[in-house]
Amino acid sequence: MDNVYLSHNNIVSSLGFDSTTVIDSIEKGNCGLSVYEDNKVLHVPFCSSRIAPKELQKRYENLNPNTEHTRLEKMMLVSLADTLEKSKIGLDERTGLLISTTKGNIDVLEEDSNFAESRAYLAELGEQVQKFFGFKNKAIIVSNACVSGVLSIAVAKRLIKQGRYDRILVVAGDLVTQFILSGFNAFQALSLEPCRPYCNSRTGINIGEVAASVLVTKNPKELAPESVQIMGEASCNDANHISGPSRTGEGLYRSIENALGQSGVRKKDIDYISGHGTATMFNDEMEAIAFERAGLSKTPVNSLKSYFGHTLGASGLLESIIGMHSLHRNTLFASLGFEELGVSRPMNIIKKTTNKELNVFLKTASGFGGSNTAVIFKKV
Numbered sequence: 001m002d003n004v005y006l007s008h009n010n011i012v013s014s015l016g017f018d019s020t021t022v023i024d025s026i027e028k029g030n031c032g033l034s035v036y037e038d039n040k041v042l043h044v045p046f047c048s049s050r051i052a053p054k055e056l057q058k059r060y061e062n063l064n065p066n067t068e069h070t071r072l073e074k075m076m077l078v079s080l081a082d083t084l085e086k087s088k089i090g091l092d093e094r095t096g097l098l099i100s101t102t103k104g105n106i107d108v109l110e111e112d113s114n115f116a117e118s119r120a121y122l123a124e125l126g127e128q129v130q131k132f133f134g135f136k137n138k139a140i141i142v143s144n145a146c147v148s149g150v151l152s153i154a155v156a157k158r159l160i161k162q163g164r165y166d167r168i169l170v171v172a173g174d175l176v177t178q179f180i181l182s183g184f185n186a187f188q189a190l191s192l193e194p195c196r197p198y199c200n201s202r203t204g205i206n207i208g209e210v211a212a213s214v215l216v217t218k219n220p221k222e223l224a225p226e227s228v229q230i231m232g233e234a235s236c237n238d239a240n241h242i243s244g245p246s247r248t249g250e251g252l253y254r255s256i257e258n259a260l261g262q263s264g265v266r267k268k269d270i271d272y273i274s275g276h277g278t279a280t281m282f283n284d285e286m287e288a289i290a291f292e293r294a295g296l297s298k299t300p301v302n303s304l305k306s307y308f309g310h311t312l313g314a315s316g317l318l319e320s321i322i323g324m325h326s327l328h329r330n331t332l333f334a335s336l337g338f339e340e341l342g343v344s345r346p347m348n349i350i351k352k353t354t355n356k357e358l359n360v361f362l363k364t365a366s367g368f369g370g371s372n373t374a375v376i377f378k379k380v
Contacts, residue, residue, distance in 0.1 A: 002160070002161070002218040003218065003229050003230075004156075004157045004160050004161065004216060004217070004218050004229070004230045005216070005217055005218070005220075005223055005227050005228065005229050005230065005380060006153065006214050006215070006216055006227060006228050006230065006320065006321075006324055006377070007087065007214070007215040007216070007217055007222055007223050007224045007227045008083050008086040008087040008214070008215045008222075008224045009083055009212070009213060009214040009215070009224070009226070009321045009324065010079045010080070010082040010083045010086075010212065010213050010214075011079070011210065011211075011212045011318060011321060011322075012051060012056070012075055012078055012079045012210065012211040012212070013032060013049065013051060013208075013209075013210040013211075013212075013308060013311075013318070014032035014033075014034075014049040014050060014051060014052070014208070014209075014210075014308065015030060015032040015049075015307065015308070017055065017059060017078065017082075018082060019226075019321060019325065022322075023322060023325045023326075023329070026304075026307055026322065026333055027329070027331060027333065027353060029334065029336065029353060030307075031194055031306065031307055031336055032049040032208070032307050032308050032309075033047055033048065033049050033194045033195075033206055033208070033306075033307070033308070033309055034047070034048070034049070034050075035047050035192065035193075036048055036050065040178065041176065041177065041178050041181055042178065042181045042182065042185060044185075045192060046181060046185075046190060046192065046206075046207075047190075047191060047192050047193055047194060047195075047206045047309070048176050048181075048206055048207055048208055048209075048309055049176075049206070049208035049209065049210070049307075049308045049309050049311075050176055050208070050209055051075060051209055051210070051211075053071075056071075056074055056075065056078065057074070059078045060074040060077065060078055063077060063078070063081055063132075065077075065132070068114075069128060069132075070105045070107070070108060070115055070119060071107065071175060072101070072104065072105050072107070072125070072173050072174070072175050072211075073105070073125065073128050073129065075173050075175075075209070075210075075211035076099070076129055076171045076173045076211050076213070077129065077132055078211065079171060079173070079211040079212060079213040080129065080133065080169060080171045080213045081133075082213070083169065083171075083213040083214065083215060084133065084169070086224070087215045087222060087224075089167060089215070089217075089222060091133060091134055091135050091136060092136060093136050093137070094165055094166040094167070095135065095136070095137070095165065095166070095167050095168070095169070096135075096137055096140065096156070096159060096164070096165040096167070096168035096169070097126070097129065097130055097133075097135045097137060097138075097139045097140065097168070097169050097171075098139065098140045098141075098142060098152050098155065098156055098168050098169070098170045098171075099122075099125060099126050099129060099139050099140070099141050099142070099152075099170075099171055099172070100141075100142045100143070100148040100149050100151070100152035100170065100171070100172035100173075100313050100314065100316075100317055101122065101125065101141075101143055101148065101172065101173055101174055101312075101313040101314070102143060102145060102146065102148055102174055102312040102313035103174060103175070103177070103179065103180060103312070103313070104120065104121075104122045104125045104143070104174075105119050105120050105124070105125055106120060106175065106177050106179050106180070107175055107177045107178075107179075108120050109179070110177075110178060110179075122141045122143055123139075123141065125139075125141075126138065126139030126140075126141050127139065129171065135169075137165075140155070140159075142155055142313075143313065144367065144369075144371050145313075145367030145368040145369055145371050146276070146310070146312055146313065146315060146316075146365060146366070146367030146368065146371075147235070147316060147365040147366065147367045147371045147372060147373040148172070148312075148313035148316065148367075149172045149212075149311075149313055149314050149315050149316025149317035149318065149319075149320070149365065150316025150317065150319075150320060150363055150364075150365045150373045150374075150375055151235060151316065151365070151371075151373045152170050152172060152316070152317060153170065153214075153216065153230065153233070153316070153317065153320060153375055154230075154233035154234075154235065154373060154375055156168040156170055156216040157216065157230045157233060160216065160217075160218050166217065166218060166219060167215060167216065167217035167218070167219065167222065168215075168216045168217075169213065169214075169215055169216075170213060170214050170215075170216055170317060171211065171212070171213040172211065172212050172213070172313055172314040172316075172317040172318070173209075173210065173211035173212070173313070173314050174209060174210075174311055174312035174313045174314050175209050176207055176208065176209045180207055180312070181207055184205060184207060187243070188204075189204050189205050189280055190204050190205060190206070190207070191203040191204035191205060191206055191279065194206065194306060194336065194337055195278070195279035195305055195306055195309065195310075195337070196279055196306060196335075196336075196337035196338055196339070197275070197277030197278065197279040197284060197303035197305055197306060197335055197338070198275075198277060198279075198284050198287075198288070198301070198303065198335065198338060198341065198342060198343060198347060198349050199279070199337060199338045199339055199340060199341070199342050200339070200340040200341060200342030201339060201340065201342070202279040202280075202281075202284070202342060203279075204279060204280060205278050205279055205280050205305075205309070205310055206279075206305070206309030206310065207309050207310055207311075207312070208308040208309030208310060208311045209311060209314075210308055210311040210314045210315075210318050211314060212314055212317045212318045212321055213317075214317065214320075214321055216230075223380060225328065226324050226325050226327075226328045227324070227380040228323075228324045228327060228377040228378060228379055228380055229377065229378045229379075229380055230375060230376075230377060231262075231263035231264070231265055231360070231376040231377065231378050232258075232259040232260060232261070232262035232263025232264070232265065232375070232376045233259050233262065233373070233374065233375040233376070234254070234255045234256075234257075234258030234259040234261075234262065234373070234374055235255055235371070235372065235373040235374075236250075236251040236252075236254040236255045236258070236372050237251060237369065237370045237371050237372065238250045238251030238252075238254075238370040238372065239369075239370045240370040241370065242368065242369060243368050243369075244282055245282055245283055245286040245366055245370070246286060246370065247285075247286065247289075248289060248293075249286045249287065249288075249289035249290030249291075249293060250290075251366070251370055251371070251372035252286065252287065252290035252364060252366055252372040252374070253289075253290040253293045253294055254372075255364070255372045255373055255374040256290065256291075256294045256296070256362065256364065256374045257294060258374075259362070259374040259375060259376050260294075260376065263376045265360055265376055265378070267294070267295050267296060267299075269359070269360055270296065270299055270360050270361065270362050270376070271299075271300070271327075271356070271358045271359060271360050271361055272299060272300040272301065272302065272326075272332055272350065272358070272361050272362075273291065273296060273299055273300070273301045273302075273361065273362045273363075273364065274302060274303075274304065274319050274320070274322070274323045274326075274361055274362070274363045274364070275287055275291075275301050275302065275303050275364055276303070276305075276315075276364055276365050276366050277301075277302075277303020277304075277305050277306075277335065278303075278305055278310055279303070279305060279306075281342075283366065284342065284343050285343045285344060285345075286366065287343075287364070287366070288343035288344065288345040288346075288347050289344075289345055290364075291345070291347065292345040292346065296362075297345060297346045297347060297348070298346075298348050299348060299362075300332055300348050300349075300350050301335075301347055301348060301349055301350065302332065302333055302334065302335045302349070302350040303335050304318070304319045304322055304333070306335055306336035306337050306338075307336060315365070316363065316365040316373070319363060320363050320375065320377070323361050323363055323377060324377065326358065326361065327358045327359065327360075327361060327377070327379040328379060330355055330356060330357055330358050331353060331354070331355055331356070331358075332350050332353065332354050332355075332356055332358070333350065333353050334350050334351060334352050334353045335349055335350055335351070338351055358379065359378060359379045360376065360377065360378045360379070361376075361377055362374060362375075362376050362377075363375045363376075363377065
C-alpha cells in the first residue's frame with residue numbers, strides 16, 4: 001500500500017507566524033510563555049502563551065477576507081493559507097480538510113461577543129474554513145480532548161490508506177479563553193511560572209494558544225524538505241476517569257505497543273519521544289509508568305509544553321511538526337526548566353538542546369476521559 005507522509009506545514013504562535021521562525025526560536029531556547037493580567041480572561045494573573053493580536057489581524061487582512069471571522073478562525077486561516085501556498089496543490093475532489101480542536105469558538109459564548117452563539121458549533125467552524133479556501137469536501141472535525149492534534153494525523157493517514165483521499169490538509173487550533181482558564185483554575189492546576197514537565201519542582205500547567213497546519217499526502221511529488229513518513233499509529237481509551245489519567249498508564253502503553261507493531265520499527269531504533277508532558281503530577285507520573293512498561297525508559301524524552309504551554313487540541317499537531325524539523329535538523333530540543341526528575345520511574349529527559357543523528361521519533365498524547373494516542377514518524 002501507499003506510504004503516507006507529513007509534508008508542508010505552518011505554525012502560528014507566540015514565537016512566530018511560520019514554522020522556520022518558531023523552530024529557530026526553540027533551538028535558541030526561547031520561551032513563548034509570559035505572565036498576563038487580564039481580568040476579562042481570569043480574575044488573577046496567569047502564565048500563558050498568546051498570539052500577538054495586531055500581527056494576527058495584519059496577516060488575516062492580507063488574505064482579503066470578504067466576511068468577518070472569529071479569532072480562532074483567523075488563526076486557522078492564516079496558518080492554512082501559508083501551508084497551501086507552499087504546497088502548491090489544487091483543492092480537487094481528492095483533497096480533504098480535517099480540523100482539530102477541543103473547544104473551537106468557545107469565546108463566542110462570552111457576553112461581549114459580536115458573533116451568534118451558533119458559531120460555537122464545531123461544524124460551523126469547519127464550514128467557515130472550508131468555504132474560505134473553496135474545499136470541495138466538507139471539513140472533518142476531530143475533537144477528542146487533548147489527543148485531538150496527534151489523533152488528527154492518524155485519522156488523516158487512515159482515510160488516505162482507505163482510498164477516500166489522496167491528500168488531506170489538517171489544521172488545528174485552540175484559544176486562551178475565560179472558559180478554559182477558569183476550568184483549569186478550578187482544578188488548582190495552573191502555574192504562575194513557566195511549566196517544568198517531569199521536574200520535581202514543577203508547580204502546574206500553563207495554557208497556551210496556537211494554530212498549526214500540515215499537508216498529509218501519499219504523493220512523493222508533494223513532499224517538503226522536512227517531510228516524514230507516518231510509520232504507525234494507534235489509540236486506546238482506558239476509560240479511567242473524566243479528567244485523571246490511568247495510574248498504570250494502560251491506555252498509553254497499549255497505544256505505544258500497537259503503534260510499534262504496525263510500524264515495524266524496533267524500540268531501540270526510536271531516537272527520542274516527544275511526550276505529552278503537561279507538568280501536572282498525575283500526567284507526568286502516568287507517562288513515566290507507560291514508557292517504562294514499554295521498555296522506553298532510557299529513550300530520550302522531551303516535552304514542548306515548556307515553550308508554549310498546553311495548547312489543547314492543537315498541541316499534538318504542533319509538537320509533531322516540531323518533531324519533523326527536529327529530525328531533519330538532527331537536533332534534540334531541550335525540555336526547558338527541567339532540573340530534577342519528579343516521577344517515580346526512570347526517564348531520560350533531554351536537559352540541553354544537542355545535535356545528534358536522528359531518524360525516528362515517537363509522539364504521544366493523553367487527554368481527559370482516558371484518551372491516548374501514539375504515532376511513530378521516520379525521516380524521509
